Amino acid sequence: MQRILDRLGADPEQETAAKLDAFAKILALIVGTELWTRAIPRWDTLDTQLIVTLALGSIFVLLAWTSRLRRLAWAGLAVVYVSLLWYEFPNSGNHAYLQFYLFAFLALLFTDEPDDRRLAIRAVQWMVCVVFAYSGIQKLVYGYYADAQFFAWQMDREHWRAAFAPFVGADELARLAALGGRPGDGPYTISSPIVVAASHVSYVVEFAVAPLLFAARTRTIAVAIAIGFIATVEVVARELFFGLLIVNCLLLFLPGAANRRAVVPAAVVMVALILSRLGVLPEALFH
Amino acid sequence: MQRPINQRIVLIALMLLTLWPALHIGLVHARGLSPWKLSGWGMYALPRPKFFGMEVYVDRGTGSFEQMFAPTPDVRDAATTFLERQKWLGELASIAPLARALRASDPSIGAIRLEVFRPELDNETAMVTMRTVRYSDPP
Numbered sequence: 001m002q003r004i005l006d007r008l009g010a011d012p013e014q015e016t017a018a019k020l021d022a023f024a025k026i027l028a029l030i031v032g033t034e035l036w037t038r039a040i041p042r043w044d045t046l047d048t049q050l051i052v053t054l055a056l057g058s059i060f061v062l063l064a065w066t067s068r069l070r071r072l073a074w075a076g077l078a079v080v081y082v083s084l085l086w087y088e089f090p091n092s093g094n095h096a097y098l099q100f101y102l103f104a105f106l107a108l109l110f111t112d113e114p115d116d117r118r119l120a121i122r123a124v125q126w127m128v129c130v131v132f133a134y135s136g137i138q139k140l141v142y143g144y145y146a147d148a149q150f151f152a153w154q155m156d157r158e159h160w161r162a163a164f165a166p167f168v169g170a171d172e173l174a175r176l177a178a179l180g181g182r183p184g185d186g187p188y189t190i191s192s193p194i195v196v197a198a199s200h201v202s203y204v205v206e207f208a209v210a211p212l213l214f215a216a217r218t219r220t221i222a223v224a225i226a227i228g229f230i231a232t233v234e235v236v237a238r239e240l241f242f243g244l245l246i247v248n249c250l251l252l253f254l255p256g257a258a259n260r261r262a263v264v265p266a267a268v269v270m271v272a273l274i275l276s277r278l279g280v281l282p283e284a285l286f287h
Numbered sequence: 288m289q290r291p292i293n294q295r296i297v298l299i300a301l302m303l304l305t306l307w308p309a310l311h312i313g314l315v316h317a318r319g320l321s322p323w324k325l326s327g328w329g330m331y332a333l334p335r336p337k338f339f340g341m342e343v344y345v346d347r348g349t350g351s352f353e354q355m356f357a358p359t360p361d362v363r364d365a366a367t368t369f370l371e372r373q374k375w376l377g378e379l380a381s382i383a384p385l386a387r388a389l390r391a392s393d394p395s396i397g398a399i400r401l402e403v404f405r406p407e408l409d410n411e412t413a414m415v416t417m418r419t420v421r422y423s424d425p426p
Contacts, residue, residue, distance in 0.1 A: 138329030
């Protein structure tokens with residue numbers, strides 16, 4: 001395993017601390033924002049478990065910003081997320097599991113020490129490769145991307161229709177939107193060659209990203225492709241927090257501590273999301 | 288030099304997290320687990336059913352099963368929880384809590400049979416078909 005991880009490349013020692021620090025700060029921002037944006041719409045009906053999760057999660061997120069208590073904060077967040085996964089089981093989204101893994105890695109490793117710090121970065125990078133590779137594999141094995149059947153199935157959702165409207169005829173969109181998913185309904189197919197091609201491209205990109213991230217020469221372009229792909233998925237599916245989480249992880253593949261420049265923009269985005277949930281900014285649909 | 292224990296734990300965890308999605312795919316095929324959940328990274332790989340249905344049949348010691356139409360609130364809650372878990376866990380969802388609620392609501396209930404209906408998109412025909420999963424307690 002270590003030999004495989006070594007192929008993910010290594011930054012100069014002095015860069016890894018700043019790189020991991022920036023990653024940790026953005027991760028804390030994402031987690032804190034997600035906890036609050038989930039809680040705000042249900043403020044009047046929060047149950048005890050969610051109140052405890054929100055309170056403890058917020059404390060640990062704040063601690064994660066202070067470098068001295070950061071390891072304790074990650075351990076605390078790992079415990080909070082185990083409790084959350086248990087409480088919500090099996091409903092939690094995959095990104096809650098990914099967050100838990102990241103917290104656990106960062107709590108287990110002494111990131112003040114170079115060897116542990118390097119392993120922490122590689123562990124996160126490896127998980128990105130696992131997520132992309134298996135996302136592609138799963139799309140291929142179930143066969144719902146061969147003729148864009150999956151995209152057709154999603155057309156009863158307004159934001160999916162809006163994203164595909166430029167490529168699908170109005171009659172076909174109306175037909176798909178009217179299908180109710182009842183036995184005998186169908187066919188869930190889309191005649192647009194562009195949409196069928198996009199269906200194939202989606203798993204091909206996911207397949208391709210992992211090996212491209214491994215090769216030093218293609219690493220940066222792979223990060224750009226992956227971020228572009230995630231951004232496209234966000235437009236259609238609005239799985240915003242999963243996207244932000246993966247993009248934060250992807251930035252670890254960039255040489256040096258380039259991700260330091262993302263901390264302030266990330267903070268601005270998080271504030272905007274919370275203000276959107278509070279109704280100060282226009283409401284936006286995101287999960 | 289031996290690697291510190293914390294590094295070994297992380298490396299073992301990475302190996303397990305790399306193997307788990309392969310097992311997850313197997314469970315999707317064999318036991319109807321949903322690819323959307325449980326860290327298999329199969330979100331958006333398979334259409335999510337738009338509704339679920341369930342019929343409950345009970346044997347009140349007569350040797351024949353009759354369909355239950357008017358569940359108590361506790362039974363309805365247990366049935367809702369079971370269906371929600373069945374949606375993601377497929378055949379791995381346990382019917383034990385629902386069976387307990389049923390027997391608590393009516394001690395004369397012996398054997399229980401459940402039929403869960405879930406519409407599925409056939410990827411060959413692109414048409415929706417109905418899949419029925421049957422459960423029995425005792426098995």
